[in-house]
Amino acid sequence: MIVYRIRELMDKRMKREKGVLTVAQVARESGIARVPLVKMVNNSGYTTSTDKLNLLCRYFDCKLHELVEYVPDPPGWKPPPPRPPRKLKNPPKQRAAAKKVSRNR
Numbered sequence: 594m595i596v597y598r599i600r601e602l603m604d605k606r607m608k609r610e611k612g613v614l615t616v617a618q619v620a621r622e623s624g625i626a627r628v629p630l631v632k633m634v635n636n637s638g639y640t641t642s643t644d645k646l647n648l649l650c651r652y653f654d655c656k657l658h659e660l661v662e663y664v665p666d667p668p669g670w671k672p673p674p675p676r677p678p679r680k681l682k683n684p685p686k687q688r689a690a691a692k693k694v695s696r697n698r
Contacts, residue, residue, distance in 0.1 A: 594664055595661055595663060596661070597633045598659065598662060599619070599630070599633055599634050599649065603616075603619060606653065616631055616634055619652065623648045623649060623652035625645050633645075646660065
């Protein structure tokens with residue numbers, strides 16, 4: 594499983610700058626939306642894009658291996674089942690077949 598070391602990097606930065614650093618502040622200053630960042634901080638198995646990883650590495654001035662770590666799954670661990678697709682409240686209407694219009698030339 595992939596584990597993100599964002600909390601540890603935040604702690605290092607707080608010690609270096611001697612201040613408080615919140616997830617919201619990291620989100621705002623790094624350019625990542627707060628919700629995906631919170632999911633990365635709280636959920637080891639969260640899937641993200643390389644763009645977000647790049648932004649975090651730039652923000653923390655670190656290498657990828659300092660931000661992300663592979664940890665073997667514990668024995669008997671199973672991934673959660675995939676979520677079913679969302680049902681749309683207002684499904685799009687099917688378009689009527691386009692009528693062929695003949696042109697007289």
